[in-house]
Amino acid sequence: MSELSVGPIQKYVEGSTWFDLTKYSRIGNVERTSVNLVESNLWLVDPSQLFIEESYAPRIAFLNEGAGFQSPIDATVTGAMNSSARIFDNLSGTNSILPSANAPLSVGDWVQLSNIAGGSQLNLIVTPNGVINNSRAPLSTDPTNNPIGSNPSSPIYWVAYADPNAHNPLLVMGYEDIVGDRSDNDYNDGLLLVDIGRANFNRIFETANFGQDATINLADAQPVPVPFEVESSMGLLLLLGIFACRSLLFKQRQQIDVA
Numbered sequence: 001m002s003e004l005s006v007g008p009i010q011k012y013v014e015g016s017t018w019f020d021l022t023k024y025s026r027i028g029n030v031e032r033t034s035v036n037l038v039e040s041n042l043w044l045v046d047p048s049q050l051f052i053e054e055s056y057a058p059r060i061a062f063l064n065e066g067a068g069f070q071s072p073i074d075a076t077v078t079g080a081m082n083s084s085a086r087i088f089d090n091l092s093g094t095n096s097i098l099p100s101a102n103a104p105l106s107v108g109d110w111v112q113l114s115n116i117a118g119g120s121q122l123n124l125i126v127t128p129n130g131v132i133n134n135s136r137a138p139l140s141t142d143p144t145n146n147p148i149g150s151n152p153s154s155p156i157y158w159v160a161y162a163d164p165n166a167h168n169p170l171l172v173m174g175y176e177d178i179v180g181d182r183s184d185n186d187y188n189d190g191l192l193l194v195d196i197g198r199a200n201f202n203r204i205f206e207t208a209n210f211g212q213d214a215t216i217n218l219a220d221a222q223p224v225p226v227p228f229e230v231e232s233s234m235g236l237l238l239l240l241g242i243f244a245c246r247s248l249l250f251k252q253r254q255q256i257d258v259a
């Protein structure tokens, strides 16, 4: 199948849905430059590098929004596959940071996308207040078509945080929905969780990592070497686990010997 499609909205079920909603709850409450990346073990990555090298059917969740705007979210896929689809008709919530009673979403709602062929570039697009009025320019994770505004990080209107330690490694993605002078540059007007599969995540994490300084200007950010390979850190955790089990067994044996 070569057309991108999006399944029905599914509800978050704690403990069984593919992400942990509570883990990222603080991101929506602070400005981009104040997110504590080290404490959260999150890493800034380049949101324009959502390259699907290995075929995968992504999942996208509504994490939060702090917007008065009612904005649709779209996805485009180019390369091995060329298609686009609407992800959320209106990224507005009834229980989000800036809720509205008639909003269509609840925090944690998510959708399953159809398979994206390996060798495709994925981009996400918000059309600010597009549900009400289609006059504002769409803002893409690909900045090349975005308008230039007074925002110091312009034309970058999306930010991406990688969580390599999540059970399913994922990207937290946020956008700034105002281009002009009224922009507060908080980049939390809408927040999504994006699962692109472990292999694609690892490649982006290792090649498009901007580090853990939340105050950098996104417009001239440069990739930095990550301090460890994701796989080897998993190996280290396994090793630590084996040592922990061994010392526990040793202690138990000592207790038996004493008894």
Ligand SMILES: [Ca+2]
Binding pocket: 065, 066, 067, 068, 069, 092, 093, 096, 098, 099, 100
């Ligand atoms: Ca709202």
Ligand SMILES: [Ca+2]
Binding pocket: 176, 177, 178, 183, 184, 185, 186, 187, 188, 189
């Ligand atoms: Ca904002």
